[in-house]
Amino acid sequence: MAFWNDFFTTTSAEAETQFDRLKNKLFGRLDAQKPYRIIYYRGFGSPTAVWLTGRVLRQHDLSTPSDRDTFWQNLLATYQRFGSRDVPGVTVRIDAFGQQYTAITDNDGYFALTINPPENLPVGRAWFPVRYSLDGVVQLEPELADVGAIENSLVVKEGHLMISPPYSHFGVISDIDDTVLVTDATNLLQTARLTFLGNAYTRLPFAGIAAFYRALQSGPVTTLFNPIYFVSSSPWNLYDLLVDFFRIQGIPKGPILLRDLDLSSKLFSSQGHHTHKLGMIRKVLDVNPQLPFVLIGDSGQQDPEIYSQVVRENPGRILAVYIRDVSTDQRDEAVRELIRTAEAHNVPMLLVEDTVAAAEHAASLGLIDPDTIPEIRADRRADEES
Template identity: 45%
Template sequence: MSLPWVTIVPYRSFGVAEQLFVKGRVLYDRPLPPASAADPIWKNFYHMLRRLNSREVSGARVEILFGDQRWQAVADDEGYFTLRLPLAQPVDPARVWHTVWVRLVGPLARNAPVQAVAEVLTPPPSARFAVISDIDDTILQSHAASLLRSFVATFFGNAQTRLPFAGVAALYQALWRGVSSVEMNPIFYVSSSPWNFYDFLVEFMERCQLPAGPMFLHDYGLRRLFGALSHRHKLKPVRWLLETYPHLPFVLIGDSGQKDPELYSELVQEHPRRIAAILIRDVSGRRRDRVVDDLSESARARGVPMRRVADSVQAAEFVAALGLIPAEAVEGVRRAVREEE
C-alpha cells in the first residue's frame, strides 16, 4: 500500500517576549491551489467541499523548532496541535513576526520530509493598543442574515471574487500604523467560520491588503453546533488576549448582524478599563439597530465609547476623534471608499 500525502497547516498565532503559542493542523491531503477570479463556480464549489471534507491525521507527531530550541507535540483526534513555547531567550523586541518551523515526525508520508513555517506575532513596544475584529459581515461581505445569500457567497465565490466592505483595508491599515504611522498596533481576527476556511481567509486578506494578524476560528461538529450559532466561543480567545497583553487597551470591531454587540457588551462589564472603543458595522434593520444603540448607551455609561457605523468613513471618523488614528487618515479611508465602490 502506498504512503499517504500529509500536509501541515500552521495557523498565524501570537506570543510575548518570553513565550510563543503555536497552533496548526495535520491533514491527509494536498494543499488547494491559489484561487483565480476566472475560476468557474463549479470549481469554487468543489474546493469548498474539499475544505469541509478534510481528512485529519489523528495522533500525528510534530517537532517544533525556534532558534536552538525544540519541542514536540501530538495532534488530537481532529488533527489539531497547540503548544506553548517557553523561550530560553526573549525574542527581538524590534521584530513583530517570528518564524517557527514545524516538522512531521510521524506517520510516514509520501511527500516526506513534511515541514511548514508558522508565523507568530509579538506586539512591539511601539504599540499603543490592539484591535480584535470579527470577519464575516465586518470585513468580508457574507450576508449572514440570509441563509441562501450566505450559502451562495460562501460556496460559489472564492478568495479572488469575494467582496470586502469598501474602505475596510484603508481603515485597518490606519489602525495598524496608528497616530505616529509606526506604532504597528496588532490586529487579531475572531470568527465563527471553521478552521477549514483558514487558507481561504488568508488569501482573501492578502488580496485585499488587510494587515496580517493571528486568527481564531471555530471547530465545527454536531457537538459544537450550538456554540457556533450562539457565537459565545468568540469570548474565549478575546479573554485570552486580554490576559496575555495586560498593558494594551483593545479596540473591538464587529457587526450588528449577529451577536457581536452583546458579546462585546459582556466584555465591557468584565473589563471596562481595558476596552478603548467598540465599533459595530450596521448591517441589520431598524429593530436590531435599537438594540445595538441601547447597548452602546450602556457601554458609554461605563466609560467605553461604542458606536454603530454605516460605513468605513464613519468608523474612521470615530477612531480619529478618539486619537487612535491621525485626522488625515480619514480622508484616505474616504478616498478608498470612493474608489472601491
C-alpha cells in the same frame, strides 16, 4: 426545553462518532493515498507568552485561486477543504526561538501549545519564524514519484508567529463576517452560496476597510505596529480562503481565529457562537496583558452582546467599540441599549453606517493619524465602484 437540548446534543455527538467510524471505513484506503499536510494557523502572543496552534490532515494541495475560476473550480476547492481527513495522535515537532517543543494532535487532528519566548527578543520586530514537522512521518515526494525516483522526505511546514512589540499603543480585535467580508450572515442560503461557490477573488470587502485597518495598525505615528486579531465563528476549513482574501485586498496580516466544525447543536446555536468568540477574545487579552484594545464588529449577530461583556470584564482596557450597522431598526434599538451600557463604563461604542464614520471617530480619539482619512475615503469609493 432543557431535556430536548440535552437530547439533541447527545444524539448529535453520537451521530458524529458513527459518521467518523463510517468515514474511516469507507475512505481509509483512499485517504492513504493523500499526502500528509501540516496546516499552521498564525501563532500570536506577547513577550511573556505565545500561543501556537494548527492541524494535521491527509489532504491534496489546494489550487491557487484566480479571478477567472469557474463555478466548478470553486466547488472543487470547497470539496477539498471540507473533504480532508484529520490525523489524530501524531506528534508535531515545533522549532521556535532556537528551542524545540512537541505537541500531539487530538481526535480532530488539532494541536495547540503555549510557550514562553526568550527575554532578549529583537526590538522593533513583530513577526518571527516557526517550523513545524511531523515526528517520524515520512512520505514520497509527488514530484519525485512522477519521474520514478524513490525518496522519502519529512513532512515540514514553515510559518510565522506574531508578538506585539513593546512599543505597540493598542491592539485591535475584529470580527470577519459582515465586518470585513461581505457575508450576509443573517441569511443562511446567501452565506452558503458565497462561502461554497466563491473564492478569495469573488468575495467582497466592506468599502474602505483595508485602508482603515492599515491606519489602525500604524496608529497616530506611522512607525508604530499595533497588532490586529481576527475572530470568527467560521470553520477552520476556510482559513486558506481568508488568508488569500486579506492578501488580495491589502488588509493587514494578523492571526485569524476560527472554530472547529462539528455536528453538535452548538455549531448552529447563538450560544456556541457567543462562547467561541468570547473565549478567543479572552485568550487574546490574556496573552497581551499590557495592551488596551479596540473592538470592531457588526450588528447582524451577537458582536454587540459579546463586546459589551468584554467591556464589563475588562475595566479600563477597551478604548472604543465600533459596530457596523447591518441589521433592522428593531435590532438597532437593542444595540443602542448595549451602547448605553458601554458608556456607563466610560467606553464609547458606536453604531456606524460605514468605515469612514468609524475612522473619523478613531482619529478624534488619537487612535489613527487624521491624515489617513482622505485615503480611507478614497479606498471606500474604489471598493464601492468595483
